[in-house]
Amino acid sequence: HHCSAQHLDLFPNKTYIGGKWTDSLSSKTFEVLDPAKNTLLGTVPDCNVEDLNLAINSANSAFQIWSNFTAEQRSKVLRKLYDLHVQYKQQLAEIITHENGKPLRESLVEIDSSAKSYEWFSEEAKRAYGDVIPSPAPNKRFLVVKQPVGICGFITPWNFPAYMIARKTAAALAAGCTVVIKPAEDTPYSALALCQLAEMAGLPAGCLNVVTTSRSNTAQIGKALCENQLVKKISFTGSTAVGKILLQNSASTVKKVQMELGGNAPFIVFDSADIKKAVSGLMASKFRNSGQTCVCANRIFVQENIYDKFILALAEEMKNQLKVGHGFENDVTQGGKIVMGGAKCDILGGNFFEPTLISDVNNDMEISREEIFGPVAAIMKFKTEEDAVRLANSVPVGLAGYFYSNDISQIWRVAEKLEVGMVGVNEGIISTIEAPFGGIKESGFGSEGSKYGMNEYLNNKFICMGI
Ligand code: ADP
Numbered sequence: 403h404h405c406s407a408q409h410l411d412l413f414p415n416k417t418y419i420g421g422k423w424t425d426s427l428s429s430k431t432f433e434v435l436d437p438a439k440n441t442l443l444g445t446v447p448d449c450n451v452e453d454l455n456l457a458i459n460s461a462n463s464a465f466q467i468w469s470n471f472t473a474e475q476r477s478k479v480l481r482k483l484y485d486l487h488v489q490y491k492q493q494l495a496e497i498i499t500h501e502n503g504k505p506l507r508e509s510l511v512e513i514d515s516s517a518k519s520y521e522w523f524s525e526e527a528k529r530a531y532g533d534v535i536p537s538p539a540p541n542k543r544f545l546v547v548k549q550p551v552g553i554c555g556f557i558t559p560w561n562f563p564a565y566m567i568a569r570k571t572a573a574a575l576a577a578g579c580t581v582v583i584k585p586a587e588d589t590p591y592s593a594l595a596l597c598q599l600a601e602m603a604g605l606p607a608g609c610l611n612v613v614t615t616s617r618s619n620t621a622q623i624g625k626a627l628c629e630n631q632l633v634k635k636i637s638f639t640g641s642t643a644v645g646k647i648l649l650q651n652s653a654s655t656v657k658k659v660q661m662e663l664g665g666n667a668p669f670i671v672f673d674s675a676d677i678k679k680a681v682s683g684l685m686a687s688k689f690r691n692s693g694q695t696c697v698c699a700n701r702i703f704v705q706e707n708i709y710d711k712f713i714l715a716l717a718e719e720m721k722n723q724l725k726v727g728h729g730f731e732n733d734v735t736q737g738g739k740i741v742m743g744g745a746k747c748d749i750l751g752g753n754f755f756e757p758t759l760i761s762d763v764n765n766d767m768e769i770s771r772e773e774i775f776g777p778v779a780a781i782m783k784f785k786t787e788e789d790a791v792r793l794a795n796s797v798p799v800g801l802a803g804y805f806y807s808n809d810i811s812q813i814w815r816v817a818e819k820l821e822v823g824m825v826g827v828n829e830g831i832i833s834t835i836e837a838p839f840g841g842i843k844e845s846g847f848g849s850e851g852s853k854y855g856m857n858e859y860l861n862n863k864f865i866c867m868g869i
Contacts, residue, residue, distance in 0.1 A: 410497075416446075465553055533546040577859035665700065668702075823838075
């Protein structure tokens, strides 16, 4: 416990552009609500394109400074950001629970993950190695150097208000890029808290800018960010539909883009699986953040011989483990009394949904085609491995996939055949900063976190020297 700690301003009514706390030039604001109580948390500036352009210009000036810091200097600032996340962990987590509604326990985990992003990339900052390539000509020498791509625009969702920003920002700053963030309109306060920490960490003004924007201004801000020539990269986490719009908007300036879009994760349980482990993996994967992560198990396929046993075991666990309620209450995992049947909870202002178990689902139902993004487990029965793989791959997206099996040959076969960017084998929780996070197909492209995440913010420059 740090007695000397300054208190963060949890709900500032200004946004952060060019190292200054400012209003929108339009003087307009919008309201941010606590989703569990529908009460007002505060108001923030409703930025327009003029405000965005100020932010981009600040990021542009700051780029000249930040990209010329040595890797070690950048590393030190990022390390400080890590230390500050540890120091202010409790307040940062409270901000998340206020603006997003998730249980405080999960918000604390999210701040841990965010902190680790800054720690990891403070280390990677020093390892942006290039290459020396053997030359085919006796009078030439070949080098590849890594250079920061430039100003990066981030558009981020509400489900992880801190971590989705941390994973991008830490990598970008480590590489020497500067950043303009448009946070989700429901959850701007985690982004603004980061700005307060960045000031304390000594990040130069203009390296990190936030444009808080209401839903009604979002489309035009998004378009202006994508079409601005000074912005060299867009990284987006959100829905596939919005990702497609941003890709189109980025075409006119041939911008580098990174897309972390929706998933529809298959979760396959083969006959050979350890049912207990599979149930507990499913509980973790399905109900974390009330089923509102893009890697949550979405379609659950269970092989016929263990189907009935599995459903009984899962229903039992759901009854025992899940509790609906406000994020600041103890032991809350989601929302009311646990029945296995899907309705809105009548407590908490109607914004919560009961944990729900649906069996006998088939592949034609809407629940199998769409990302559920909620605490609803829908179970399908399958006969053979080929069926399971075909069903798993039958959607246009491919982010995460999970399966439980104790047959080593089957494990290799299925891990290789699943059309996803990340596979959990006998494991339901896979996201961690040390490993690459990202999807294929309409789930997007590019890796976040890991040694690969850094490269997304670096250009390869080839230097051919005649000697
Ligand atoms: P979600 O379903 O998670 O809200 P969205 O893709 O709608 O997914 O939102 C993710 C982020 O994209 C949010 O910051 C939101 O404000 C932003 N967004 C939504 N629509 C647009 C748009 N047309 N252009 C740019 N950004 C958008």
